[in-house]
Amino acid sequence: MSAAIPTQGRPVRALPAGVPAIEAVDVSRTYELDGVSVSALRGVSLTIAPGEYAAVIGPSGSGKSTLMHLLGGLDRPTGGRLVIGGRDVATLGAPELAALRNETIGFVFQAFHLLPRTSAVDNVALPLVYRGIGARQRRERAAAMLGRVGLGHRLDHRPNQLSGGEQQRVAIARALVTDPAVLLADEPTGNLDTATGEAVLELLERLNAESGVALVMVTHDQEVAARARRRIAVRDGLIRSDTAHDRPLSDGSGGPATLDGAPSAEPRSVSGSGPGHPSGGSGGAAGATGRLPRQAPGGVA
Numbered sequence: 233m234s235a236a237i238p239t240q241g242r243p244v245r246a247l248p249a250g251v252p253a254i255e256a257v258d259v260s261r262t263y264e265l266d267g268v269s270v271s272a273l274r275g276v277s278l279t280i281a282p283g284e285y286a287a288v289i290g291p292s293g294s295g296k297s298t299l300m301h302l303l304g305g306l307d308r309p310t311g312g313r314l315v316i317g318g319r320d321v322a323t324l325g326a327p328e329l330a331a332l333r334n335e336t337i338g339f340v341f342q343a344f345h346l347l348p349r350t351s352a353v354d355n356v357a358l359p360l361v362y363r364g365i366g367a368r369q370r371r372e373r374a375a376a377m378l379g380r381v382g383l384g385h386r387l388d389h390r391p392n393q394l395s396g397g398e399q400q401r402v403a404i405a406r407a408l409v410t411d412p413a414v415l416l417a418d419e420p421t422g423n424l425d426t427a428t429g430e431a432v433l434e435l436l437e438r439l440n441a442e443s444g445v446a447l448v449m450v451t452h453d454q455e456v457a458a459r460a461r462r463r464i465a466v467r468d469g470l471i472r473s474d475t476a477h478d479r480p481l482s483d484g485s486g487g488p489a490t491l492d493g494a495p496s497a498e499p500r501s502v503s504g505s506g507p508g509h510p511s512g513g514s515g516g517a518a519g520a521t522g523r524l525p526r527q528a529p530g531g532v533a
């Protein structure tokens with residue numbers, strides 16, 4: 233099923249050399265609610281390198297969604313420094329931040345968030361409206377992107393005429409139609425049955441490996457998290473561990489390995505890492521699942 237989903241497409245737009253896709257330094261987020269302060273994040277530092285594949289895990293209420301919203305520029309920190317695509321969000325007004333988001337980040341949510349009375353192709357084309365791209369070209373690009381996620385035959389279907397897995401694939405196409413550097417996925421398989429969730433996960437992994445888009449995914453599922461090359465554990469608004477792995481924990485190797493391939497007794501901690509994050513670089517995602525052949529981004533049409 234999922235093996236038949238074509239994903240060949242453009243490589244993501246490259247960031248300037250040496251620029252992390254996202255850098256958070258001692259970032260905090262406090263919500264004020266009815267005179268009560270809730271510290272959802274209490275000083276988080278991490279770097280997302282181009283092309284990497286990271287899972288964010290942690291208990292309910294630990295701050296995962298808050299972190300994703302900040303990393304994607306949907307929200308601003310109340311403390312610390314957040315740099316997206318080389319630009320400090322504190323220096324940006326709302327329109328500039330929206331433009332940066334549109335250029336740099338794609339989002340996929342558990343609940344799909346498609347416009348219900350709008351066709352698949354128009355849902356996918358929507359982010360291109362803000363690029364000043366003409367209607368015909370928007371439709372062409374959206375149709376091509378839907379083809380990449382295996383929905384070239386469903387262009388004019390509305391969301392309620394699509395299955396849950398198909399709706400999530402439309403959402404993925406919408407997230408990637410702008411060629412963002414980073415795809416932030418918050419429980420992307422949470423609303424799907426096991427088989428459909430697996431197909432969506434494989435699609436995300438293929439897109440990450442083939443196009444070089446960095447994939448950062450919140451999941452409650454340890455098996456899903458074990459497939460990522462990097463695992464970021466959040467608890468009580470802090471990063472408790474941030475570990476890089478050569479291969480999935482579940483591949484029978486008996487545990488994580490160091491990035492140069494040597495077995496390691498402990499996961500390598502990369503907590504608070506800077507731009508030199510060891511899993512960084514566009515090659516960071518390739519082979520992350522242990523099943524995907526590595527493809528140079530240039531080989532992606």
Ligand SMILES: Nc1ncnc2c1ncn2[C@@H]1O[C@H](COP(=O)(O)OP(=O)(O)OP(=O)(O)O)[C@@H](O)[C@H]1O
Pocket residue numbers: 263264265270271272290291292293294295296297298299
């Ligand atoms: N808009 C808000 N106003 C007030 N408090 C909030 C708001 N959003 C989140 N919180 C609080 O911040 C904390 C972190 O919430 P967040 O949604 O980031 O957790 P999470 O790890 O994503 O949880 P879950 O796995 O259940 O989705 C929680 O205590 C939550 O109640």
